[in-house]
Amino acid sequence: MSAEIICVGTELLLGDILNSNAQFLAQQLASMGIPHYYQTVVGDNPGRLKQVLEIAAGRSHLLIFTGGLGPTPDDLTVEAIADFFGVPLVEQPEIVEDITCKYAMRGRQMTPSNRKQALIPQDASILPNPGGTAPGIIWQPRTGLTILTFPGVPSEMKRMWQETAVPFLKNQGWGKEIIYSRMLKFWGIAESALAEKVAPFLDLPNPTVAPYALHGEVRLRVSARAASEPEAVGLIEPVAQQLRQIGGLDYYGTDTDTLASVVGFLLQEAGETLSVAESCTGGGLGQMLTSVAGSSNYFLGGVISYDNSVKISLLGVNPEDLAQVGAVSDAVAKQMAVGVKTRLSTTWGLSITGIAGPGGGTETKPVGLVYIGLAGPDDTVESFKHQLGQNRERDSIRYASASIALDQLRRTMLKKKLTADVS
Amino acid sequence: MSAEIICVGTELLLGDILNSNAQFLAQQLASMGIPHYYQTVVGDNPGRLKQVLEIAAGRSHLLIFTGGLGPTPDDLTVEAIADFFGVPLVEQPEIVEDITCKYAMRGRQMTPSNRKQALIPQDASILPNPGGTAPGIIWQPRTGLTILTFPGVPSEMKRMWQETAVPFLKNQGWGKEIIYSRMLKFWGIAESALAEKVAPFLDLPNPTVAPYALHGEVRLRVSARAASEPEAVGLIEPVAQQLRQIGGLDYYGTDTDTLASVVGFLLQEAGETLSVAESCTGGGLGQMLTSVAGSSNYFLGGVISYDNSVKISLLGVNPEDLAQVGAVSDAVAKQMAVGVKTRLSTTWGLSITGIAGPGGGTETKPVGLVYIGLAGPDDTVESFKHQLGQNRERDSIRYASASIALDQLRRTMLKKKLTADVS
Numbered sequence: 001m002s003a004e005i006i007c008v009g010t011e012l013l014l015g016d017i018l019n020s021n022a023q024f025l026a027q028q029l030a031s032m033g034i035p036h037y038y039q040t041v042v043g044d045n046p047g048r049l050k051q052v053l054e055i056a057a058g059r060s061h062l063l064i065f066t067g068g069l070g071p072t073p074d075d076l077t078v079e080a081i082a083d084f085f086g087v088p089l090v091e092q093p094e095i096v097e098d099i100t101c102k103y104a105m106r107g108r109q110m111t112p113s114n115r116k117q118a119l120i121p122q123d124a125s126i127l128p129n130p131g132g133t134a135p136g137i138i139w140q141p142r143t144g145l146t147i148l149t150f151p152g153v154p155s156e157m158k159r160m161w162q163e164t165a166v167p168f169l170k171n172q173g174w175g176k177e178i179i180y181s182r183m184l185k186f187w188g189i190a191e192s193a194l195a196e197k198v199a200p201f202l203d204l205p206n207p208t209v210a211p212y213a214l215h216g217e218v219r220l221r222v223s224a225r226a227a228s229e230p231e232a233v234g235l236i237e238p239v240a241q242q243l244r245q246i247g248g249l250d251y252y253g254t255d256t257d258t259l260a261s262v263v264g265f266l267l268q269e270a271g272e273t274l275s276v277a278e279s280c281t282g283g284g285l286g287q288m289l290t291s292v293a294g295s296s297n298y299f300l301g302g303v304i305s306y307d308n309s310v311k312i313s314l315l316g317v318n319p320e321d322l323a324q325v326g327a328v329s330d331a332v333a334k335q336m337a338v339g340v341k342t343r344l345s346t347t348w349g350l351s352i353t354g355i356a357g358p359g360g361g362t363e364t365k366p367v368g369l370v371y372i373g374l375a376g377p378d379d380t381v382e383s384f385k386h387q388l389g390q391n392r393e394r395d396s397i398r399y400a401s402a403s404i405a406l407d408q409l410r411r412t413m414l415k416k417k418l419t420a421d422v423s
Numbered sequence: 424m425s426a427e428i429i430c431v432g433t434e435l436l437l438g439d440i441l442n443s444n445a446q447f448l449a450q451q452l453a454s455m456g457i458p459h460y461y462q463t464v465v466g467d468n469p470g471r472l473k474q475v476l477e478i479a480a481g482r483s484h485l486l487i488f489t490g491g492l493g494p495t496p497d498d499l500t501v502e503a504i505a506d507f508f509g510v511p512l513v514e515q516p517e518i519v520e521d522i523t524c525k526y527a528m529r530g531r532q533m534t535p536s537n538r539k540q541a542l543i544p545q546d547a548s549i550l551p552n553p554g555g556t557a558p559g560i561i562w563q564p565r566t567g568l569t570i571l572t573f574p575g576v577p578s579e580m581k582r583m584w585q586e587t588a589v590p591f592l593k594n595q596g597w598g599k600e601i602i603y604s605r606m607l608k609f610w611g612i613a614e615s616a617l618a619e620k621v622a623p624f625l626d627l628p629n630p631t632v633a634p635y636a637l638h639g640e641v642r643l644r645v646s647a648r649a650a651s652e653p654e655a656v657g658l659i660e661p662v663a664q665q666l667r668q669i670g671g672l673d674y675y676g677t678d679t680d681t682l683a684s685v686v687g688f689l690l691q692e693a694g695e696t697l698s699v700a701e702s703c704t705g706g707g708l709g710q711m712l713t714s715v716a717g718s719s720n721y722f723l724g725g726v727i728s729y730d731n732s733v734k735i736s737l738l739g740v741n742p743e744d745l746a747q748v749g750a751v752s753d754a755v756a757k758q759m760a761v762g763v764k765t766r767l768s769t770t771w772g773l774s775i776t777g778i779a780g781p782g783g784g785t786e787t788k789p790v791g792l793v794y795i796g797l798a799g800p801d802d803t804v805e806s807f808k809h810q811l812g813q814n815r816e817r818d819s820i821r822y823a824s825a826s827i828a829l830d831q832l833r834r835t836m837l838k839k840k841l842t843a844d845v846s
Contacts (some may be wrong), residue, residue, distance in 0.1 A: 013459060015449030019442055022464070027438030036436055037471055041445070041462035048460055055478060190493040190526075192536045202496060206563055211495050212434060213576070221439070276706075276727070282713025283699075283706030284622075286727040290705025293781055301733040303726055304699070304709040310724040310767055314737065344733055358716055370529075389528045392555045394716055396578065 001174070003029055003036040004060035006052060008067035008077050009152055010043040015377060019155055021066045030159060032175030033225055034062070044074040050084045059145055062174065067152035069134035070115040077149055078137060082121040084142040089119040092126060099133045127164050131156040138168060147174070180232035181223040182240055182254055187407045189250040191218045197246050207236050209243070216400050249411050258294075259406040260288045266413045267298035272347035272377075274409070276302035277315055277340035279353040282372065285402040300344050305336065313341030320331075328353050328365055333373030333383040341375040349375035352405050356397045357390075366390050368400045372408050383406055424597070426452055426459040427483035431490040431500050432575055433466040434843060444489045444577055445594045451584060455598030456648075457485070467497040473507045484567055485597070490575035492557040494536040500572055501560060505544040508564040512542040512717050515549060522556045550587050555579040560590060569595070594790040596732035603655030605663055605677055610830045612673040615639045620669050621693040628657050632666070639823050659718045672834055682829040683711045683718075689836045690721035695800075697832070699725035700738055700763035702750060703793065708825040723767050728759065738762030751776050752786055756806040760796030772798035780813075789813050795831050807831055 005025050011017050022039050027136030029036045038060065042052045049068075056063050082089050095118035096110075103110045120126065120137050127136030127148060132158070136149040148165055150157040169175055186194055191213040195202065198220065201209040207224035222240050226232035244251045253262045267274055276285050282304055289299045303314045308327055311317040317335040325331050333353050343350025354370030361367035368388035375381040386404055388397050429446050434440050445462050452459045461483065465475045472491075479486050491500030505512050518541035519533075526533045543549065543560045550559030550571060559572040559578070571588055573580040592598060609617060614636040618625065621643065626633040630647035645663050649655035667674045676685045690697055699708050705727055712722045726737045734740040740758040748754050756776050764772025777793030783784055784790035791811035800806040809827055811820050 013449055014453045015446045018446050023435075023438045023441050025438075025542075026436055030437045037466055037468070039436070039476070040465035043460055045460070050460070051482075059474075100439070103604070174765065179437075190531055190534070192534045193531075195495045195533060196536060196709075210433065210497060212439075213493070221434075275733075278706065278709070279712075281710065282722075282723070283701070283709025283727065284713075285708025286701075286712050286729070287704070287821075290703075290707075291728060291821075292819060295705075296729060299705075299729055301729040301737075302706070303737070304718060304724040306709070306713060306722055306724040307767075312767065314724075314726070339779065343736065344730075346787075387528055387530060389525065391525075395714060396554075398710075398714075407661075410538040 001035075001063045001390060002059075003034050003062035003064060005029075005039040006056060006063060006065050007039070007041045007152075008044065009041075009048060010074070012041045012067075013043045021150075021157055024154065024158060025064055025066070025161070028166075030179050031301060032166070032169070033177035033179050034169070034175050037061075042403050043064055043263075044068055044076060046076055046080045046083070046418045049080040051075065053081060053084050057145055061146065062169075063145070063147045065147065065149040066157055069117065069136065069149060069151045069152075070264065071111070071117055071133070075116075075134075078120060081139075081147060081149070082200070085121070087121045087123070087141065090122050091118045092120055093118075095120075095135055098135070102133050121331060127160055129156055129177055130163070130241075131159050136160055138165075138274055139341065150402070154405055177225050177227055178229065178232060179223055179225050180229050180236065182236050184220040184222065184240060184243055184247070184251060185253045185257060186218045186247050187252050187259060187403065188217070188251045189218060189247075194218050194220070194247070194250070198243055201243065204239065207239055209239065215396075216403060252407070252410060258288075258292070259403055259410065261292050263406050263410050263413075264289070264292050264295055264298060266410065266417075267348075268415075270347075270413065271326060273298050273300055274348045274350060275300050275340045275344035275346040276405075277336035277349065277351040277373075278302065279306060279311070279336070279351075280356040281352050281398050281402045282306055284398050285350070285352060285405055288402050288406065300346050302344070304338055307340075311336060314343070316343075326356055326365065328369055328371060330371055330383045330385065334375070334381045337373030337375035337383075338381050348409060349373075350368035350405050352401050354386075354397070354401055356394045356401075357392075358394060361390065368392060368397055370397070370404070372401075372405045374408055374412060376412065382412075424458075424484045425482075426457050426485035426487060427479045428452075428459060428462040428477060429486060429488050430462070430575075431467065431472060431488060432464075433468075433497070435464045435490075436466045444573075444575065444580055447577065447581060448487055448489070448584070454602045454604065455589070455592070456600040456602055457598050459483075459593070459749075461582075467499060469499050469503040469506070472500065474502040476507050477502060480568055483499055484569065485592075486568070486570045487574040489580055490571065492540065492559065492572060492574045494534070494557070498539075501543060504562075504570060504572070508544070510544045510546065510564065513545050514538070514541045516541075517542055518543075518558055521558070525556055545662075550583055552579055552583055553586070554582050558581055560586075588674070600648060600650060601652060601655060602646055602648050603652050603659065604644050605659050607643040607645065607663060607666055607670070607674060608676045608680060609641045609643070609670050610639075610675050610682060610826065611834075612641060612670075615672070617641050617643070617673070618769055621666055624662065624666065627662065630655075630662055630663065638819075639826060672837060675833060677831070679692060679814075681711075681715070681772045682826055682833060684715045686829050687712070687715050687718055687721060687831050689740075689833065690771075693770075693836070693840075696721050696723055697771045697773060698723050698763045698767035698769040699828075700759035700772065700774040700796070701725065701727050702729060702734070702759070703773075703779040703823045704775050705729055707821050708773070708775060708828055711825050711829065723769050724833050725767070726763055734759060738766070749788065751778055751792055751794060753794055753806045753808065756794035756796030757798070757804045759797075760798035761804050764798040768801055771832060772796075773828050773832055775824050777820070777824055779817045783818060784813065791815060791820055793820070793827070795824075795828045797831055797835060797844045799835065805835075
């Protein structure tokens with residue numbers, strides 16, 4: 001017993017709008033544990049709509065339509081469905097009444113074209129639309145096949161889904177199980193490498209484990225099918241625990257955690273403070289840190305030393321080093337980190353200097369070369385060299401640089417914590 | 424001759440991600456005048472993927488696949504396609520080489536599972552992926568049917584589409600009539616207000632003019648249908664010119680222009696320099712400015728004075744003012760701007776201090792209250808107060824604050840330029 005989502009609308013084929021209805025319905029079906037294997041988008045064309053309906057009716061048991069319920073001539077979803085099953089449309093007085101009254105409330109007259117919205121297949125029931133004038137239908141044209149139609153307007157569709165469709169489906173025996181997921185997040189390891197480390201888990205039946213790569217981070221999605229959320233969590237946690245252990249320091253957080261929020265948590269926990277000195281990221285690192293509400297508890301600020309003159313005047317970087325080894329170097333990264341830490345009197349000073357491109361790369365210092373400087377307690381200072389690859393876009397290199405800097409601080413603080421715990 | 428979009432990925436069926444790839448490709452096909460009537464989403468399942476392929480190959484002539492090209496076992500798009508047409512997969516040494524080299528550049532080892540990405544159907548050609556390790560294919564498994572595959576990662580897919588797929592398709596005779604668009608961008612005017620100002624243009628047949636609102640900026644898309652790009656531009660430009668005039672100072676740029684790039688252009692043109700002092704945006708303004716390649720020609724850097732101690736130590740803000748009128752005030756905004764301009768010796772100093780929320784708001788200073796400070800040539804300094812509304816998200820307030828600051832500098836520089844021109 002599986003469902004299928006069919007979104008009707010030429011505007012989708014023209015790319016004028018994002019298909020957020022499909023995502024909402026997909027999430028809803030997943031959370032109810034109703035399997036769905038296909039989504040289709042088709043334009044406002046009766047012939048093609050019927051072809052899509054024929055295919056869907058042949059492979060799925062619950063067809064969920066969105067779009068094409070309006071008053072204009074190109075709204076023909078219900079017409080086409082009824083026509084496909086050879087069932088006549090009948091005008092529903094209660095719909096006419098409902099539309100008339102809704103128009104009256106807006107001080108408007110119901111037009112003849114609105115009457116069209118009152119036509120539904122003979123033996124179908126009305127799926128009420130409290131938020132608009134176009135109702136949907138709930139129809140079983142034959143045993144083992146249920147059809148639900150919704151307008152394309154997301155707010156109306158969502159309310160109709162929640163208030164009428166969900167209770168109806170549960171009552172029909174759909175969605176006895178739920179699917180609950182946890183997203184484990186990793187930084188500093190390639191998707192393929194992590195997938196190999198956790199290979200045996202990728203074949204688990206329940207919970208399932210699936211890897212994703214996103215902007216240089218890798219995620220493992222652990223999903224369990226169960227009768228209730230607590231039961232699902234009970235299935236997920238033991239597996240998640242093992243995956244976290246395998247991930248080791250590459251694992252940084254779960255679900256809504258970000259590198260910035262995790263670093264913030266560690267700083268707050270340790271009662272320590274942070275300042276930053278940014279060259280190629282131009283403020284991106286500070287922006288990531290301050291995107292976390294409450295970051296003022298541990299983040300004091302920093303210096304955007306885009307130009308070398310600023311590295312010298314506000315961070316005290318040695319002009320001779322800039323002249324001899326250049327701004328993108330181990331020495332300058334360290335001096336930037338120490339400089340900002342000292343001037344802002346914070347526990348940690350984190351710096352980034354690199355070549356974001358597209359210009360500025362050389363034989364010895366290609367685009368994508370980045371140095372991270374980290375000055376810590378007891379006057380320790382380290383620097384880390386990264387080569388992010390020359391074919392990456394400027395923004396991607398800048399985003400990765402800021403993320404790597406946060407990850408470096410995270411790892412250093414965690415290692416410090418671990419040694420502190422054992423000693 | 425029609426195209427069809429097939430997006431492969433269980434994450435789409437689970438609603439984990441929004442199908443933005445389908446929208447991008449739909450817009451691209453529309454702009455090239457290539458008709459497409461169906462979009463399908465299917466999971467990482469070879470059997471169902473082949474069923475979808477069979478249906479699509481029966482009704483469309485150009486099949487565009489996204490997703491399922493990665494190194495993990497659940498990435499099986501190319502395998503399934505080759506299997507459907509009964510053609511063996513062959514390892515391409517040049518792909519192996521490319522992947523090995525990309526990994527080496529990031530200081531990583533290519534793993535056996537990556538080798539999988541080097542397998543493509545015997546007689547298919549490689550669709551290069553400059554941004555990642557998973558290449559796509561261009562394949563004509565039989566006359567009248569062309570298959571293109573792309574990875575699911577939007578940035579990689581878009582670049583491959585632009586750099587290789589579009590030229591290939593044009594060369595194959597697709598997209599004879601084109602739709603060409605210009606996007607005019609406005610800041611500081613509401614969508615409804617602009618729509619009223621340009622009302623007569625909204626009914627034009629060719630070019631068409633359509634308004635959009637996006638993150639506080641308003642856009643007018645001027646689209647022409649024509650046989651060639653020059654012909655389309657000829658239709659668009661006269662209309663665009665009139666729209667720019669109507670927009671006045673609210674019009675800031677076209678197509679790829681951003682507030683940051685326009686400000687950069689004005690600064691470079693005037694041979695002037697800029698520095699920034701940021702509180703609530705925490706580096707976001709500097710990041711916007713440095714997202715423009717070549718910004719080092721006019722942007723020297725700045726200070727992220729998130730904590731008041733930094734406003735005092737690095738910007739010379741008067742501690743008594745901080746105590747009396749508070750950090751979010753006219754006086755402090757001005758002192759921040761002057762402070763950073765003086766210390767970095769730039770022509771302009773631009774500052775932001777505000778309450779991004781969700782916490783920190785008061786009766787007199789609610790969330791969304793922002794002051795922009797602007798210190799200019801001949802020791803002029805102004806400040807601008809904005810109330811961005813209390814129900815906006817933290818990130819939205821921060822983004823708007825940085826944009827407003829850039830817009831303020833843009834308007835001030837333009838007015839200065841205009842008076843200079845007339846005098």
